[in-house]
Amino acid sequence: MARYAIGVDLGGTNLRAAAVDSSGKLIERLSGRTNLAAGRDAVVGDIVDSILRLRTACGDGGLAGIGVAVPGIIEMRRGIIRESPNLPGFNDFPVRDEIERRLQAPVHLENDANAAALGEKWVGAGRDVDDLVLLTLGTGIGGGIICQGKILHGSLGMAGELGHIQVVPHGNPCACGGHGCLEKHASATAVSLMARLMGLGDNLTSEEVYQLAVQGNSAAHVVFATMGRALGVALADLINIFDFPLYLLSGGALAAWDFFAPSMFEEVRRSSYVYRYSKPRIDKAELGTDAGLFGAACLPFMA
Amino acid sequence: MARYAIGVDLGGTNLRAAAVDSSGKLIERLSGRTNLAAGRDAVVGDIVDSILRLRTACGDGGLAGIGVAVPGIIEMRRGIIRESPNLPGFNDFPVRDEIERRLQAPVHLENDANAAALGEKWVGAGRDVDDLVLLTLGTGIGGGIICQGKILHGSLGMAGELGHIQVVPHGNPCACGGHGCLEKHASATAVSLMARLMGLGDNLTSEEVYQLAVQGNSAAHVVFATMGRALGVALADLINIFDFPLYLLSGGALAAWDFFAPSMFEEVRRSSYVYRYSKPRIDKAELGTDAGLFGAACLPFMA
Numbered sequence: 001m002a003r004y005a006i007g008v009d010l011g012g013t014n015l016r017a018a019a020v021d022s023s024g025k026l027i028e029r030l031s032g033r034t035n036l037a038a039g040r041d042a043v044v045g046d047i048v049d050s051i052l053r054l055r056t057a058c059g060d061g062g063l064a065g066i067g068v069a070v071p072g073i074i075e076m077r078r079g080i081i082r083e084s085p086n087l088p089g090f091n092d093f094p095v096r097d098e099i100e101r102r103l104q105a106p107v108h109l110e111n112d113a114n115a116a117a118l119g120e121k122w123v124g125a126g127r128d129v130d131d132l133v134l135l136t137l138g139t140g141i142g143g144g145i146i147c148q149g150k151i152l153h154g155s156l157g158m159a160g161e162l163g164h165i166q167v168v169p170h171g172n173p174c175a176c177g178g179h180g181c182l183e184k185h186a187s188a189t190a191v192s193l194m195a196r197l198m199g200l201g202d203n204l205t206s207e208e209v210y211q212l213a214v215q216g217n218s219a220a221h222v223v224f225a226t227m228g229r230a231l232g233v234a235l236a237d238l239i240n241i242f243d244f245p246l247y248l249l250s251g252g253a254l255a256a257w258d259f260f261a262p263s264m265f266e267e268v269r270r271s272s273y274v275y276r277y278s279k280p281r282i283d284k285a286e287l288g289t290d291a292g293l294f295g296a297a298c299l300p301f302m303a
Numbered sequence: 304m305a306r307y308a309i310g311v312d313l314g315g316t317n318l319r320a321a322a323v324d325s326s327g328k329l330i331e332r333l334s335g336r337t338n339l340a341a342g343r344d345a346v347v348g349d350i351v352d353s354i355l356r357l358r359t360a361c362g363d364g365g366l367a368g369i370g371v372a373v374p375g376i377i378e379m380r381r382g383i384i385r386e387s388p389n390l391p392g393f394n395d396f397p398v399r400d401e402i403e404r405r406l407q408a409p410v411h412l413e414n415d416a417n418a419a420a421l422g423e424k425w426v427g428a429g430r431d432v433d434d435l436v437l438l439t440l441g442t443g444i445g446g447g448i449i450c451q452g453k454i455l456h457g458s459l460g461m462a463g464e465l466g467h468i469q470v471v472p473h474g475n476p477c478a479c480g481g482h483g484c485l486e487k488h489a490s491a492t493a494v495s496l497m498a499r500l501m502g503l504g505d506n507l508t509s510e511e512v513y514q515l516a517v518q519g520n521s522a523a524h525v526v527f528a529t530m531g532r533a534l535g536v537a538l539a540d541l542i543n544i545f546d547f548p549l550y551l552l553s554g555g556a557l558a559a560w561d562f563f564a565p566s567m568f569e570e571v572r573r574s575s576y577v578y579r580y581s582k583p584r585i586d587k588a589e590l591g592t593d594a595g596l597f598g599a600a601c602l603p604f605m606a
Contacts, residue, residue: 073576073580075580082580131457131458143544145544147450147455152450152545153546154434154545154546154547154577154581155434155546155547155548155581155583156546156580156581157546158546158577158580158581159544159545159546159547159577160544160546161543161544161546161576161577162543162544164543164574164575164576164577165540165543165544166470166536166539166540166574167469167472168472169470169471169472169536176574176575176576177573177574177576177579178539178573178574178575178576179574233469233472236469236481237468237469237540238544240464240465240467240468241446241448241462241463241464241465241468241541241544242455242457242462243456243457243458243459243460243461243462243463243464244457244458244462245458270480270481271467271469271479271480271481271482272467272479272481273376273464273467273479273480273481274376274457274461274462274464274467276480277376277378277385277459277461278457278458278459278461280458
């Protein structure tokens with residue numbers, strides 16, 4: 001049978017796994033919840049079970065390898081999650097070695113946003129380019145950089161922490177120690193906070209703020225315009241730094257594209273002269289919540 | 304004889320050329336002024352003359368190739384200077400083709416800050432790493448990024464425009480169209496402007512502001528502390544984006560290192576948690592004004 005890889009995307013909420021062939025075609029998939037309440041060992045057990053089930057279904061013979069995407073700051077060489085707000089209990093845990101020990105097989109570990117960027121490059125919105133930057137807009141903001149077809153890792157594997165580009169000096173303080181980080185001004189959390197500060201309601205989700213914008217609420221429009229400007233500042237920096245042909249945004253916030261994109265493009269045009277020369281594409285990612293899963297499955301084929 | 308390359312570094316003031324062997328050893332060098340008053344044709348003539356003189360001195364046989372570094376925004380594929388404030392008359396000029404036509408030999412064209420970064424990687428402060436970022440602090444601020452041993456070019460060759468990272472939103476307006484660009488807050492020009500605004504004198508050079516700081520002038524100390532914070536914001540962004548092991552600064556401003564470095568490091572430590580994990584080196588470049596020359600000479604060996 002055809003060669004295939006198994007990819008696992010471990011999130012704070014969902015645990016996804018799939019077998020994908022070398023052309024990026026999905027063969028089989030499994031979806032479940034991440035059972036954090038049961039503890040770290042149980043979660044690792046669920047990952048291993050998913051992999052074993054897919055391997056049994058697809059056969060040992062064609063298995064090219066296994067990739068696992070996890071949220072948080074990864075130390076690549078040691079296969080350790082240094083810090084993961086979404087996976088309590090996994091900090092400083094050698095998750096790669098533990099999965100390998102139980103499977104008796106090698107595993108490629110990767111940060112989830114890096115994996116998502118690779119997934120978009122492989123079978124998504126970036127399939128026609130070799131260089132791209134992905135911003136994942138969620139509760140926080142993650143980033144992944146594909147340079148010459150490969151994930152840009154840096155020394156320890158921590159490259160692409162794009163949610164912490166400073167867009168507002170002396171701005172909103174961030175848990176990272178900085179102030180005015182992109183994710184404090186353009187994430188779903190930031191949208192909720194801005195809505196509260198503007199008197200729209202105390203506990204609105206970003207989705208509810210979006211619904212208010214759809215209904216024509218002008219304060220909600222201002223919230224998304226502000227989010228767009230923050231994204232524009234970060235994108236202008238990234239374009240001046242990389243001069244890449246493609247910058248992708250993903251995450252639930254894409255629904256509000258029409259509300260934040262105008263101020264985002266205005267800021268990019270104003271602040272990046274490389275943008276004005278190079279005319280790169282700034283666009284929506286295509287794979288939605290499957291990007292990290294495909295990227296994880298792509299890892300063994302890249303090795 | 305040994306293989307060698309000829310490198311030319313064309314600046315707004317100086318024209319440098321050298322023959323360098325494949326191990327990075329200088330064989331022969333020529334230095335002169337860039338005679339902009341005589342016009343573009345004369346400047347190109349001087350470049351070609353330098354190359355011919357070195358080729359005659361070193362012999363045709365071992366010549367590996369020719370590299371030319373120029374200031375400004377380069378379009379790599381077409382070998383064109385799109386925009387160069389320091390070389391009036393060269394905008395949109397196909398300088399590579401013109402040199403090749405007169406020499407009847409192929410030429411590698413490169414942006415001067417990119418070439419300087421490559422030079423530092425080849426025989427300077429970056430010789431022990433594969434990945435580094437260089438910031439050149441002068442009248443403006445340029446940047447060069449070395450990724451896996453090679454210059455990061457981006458789509459058109461405009462990557463590394465690090466002087467236009469936004470460090471102060473709504474800050475000092477910049478000729479690039481943006482506001483609060485790094486070079487408006489940390490270049491020699493910015494130091495002079497800050498000194499004027501602080502009442503130190505109307506037309507002080509950055510060197511004179513530095514002398515005031517040496518004499519203990521507290522306003523001059525504030526100027527350099529402010530410059531350091533701006534550098535720190537940009538470096539924190541770059542470290543969060545790249546997680547590279549080395550970030551180098553070059554240019555005349557290095558003399559004031561002791562005055563700007565403390566606030567620079569303080570800002571980096573505060574704003575970049577990748578810095579706190581990865582502990583990259585932020586240091587002085589080593590090759591001074593020769594970095595671009597060595598980088599230009601390195602280009603043929605990289606091709």
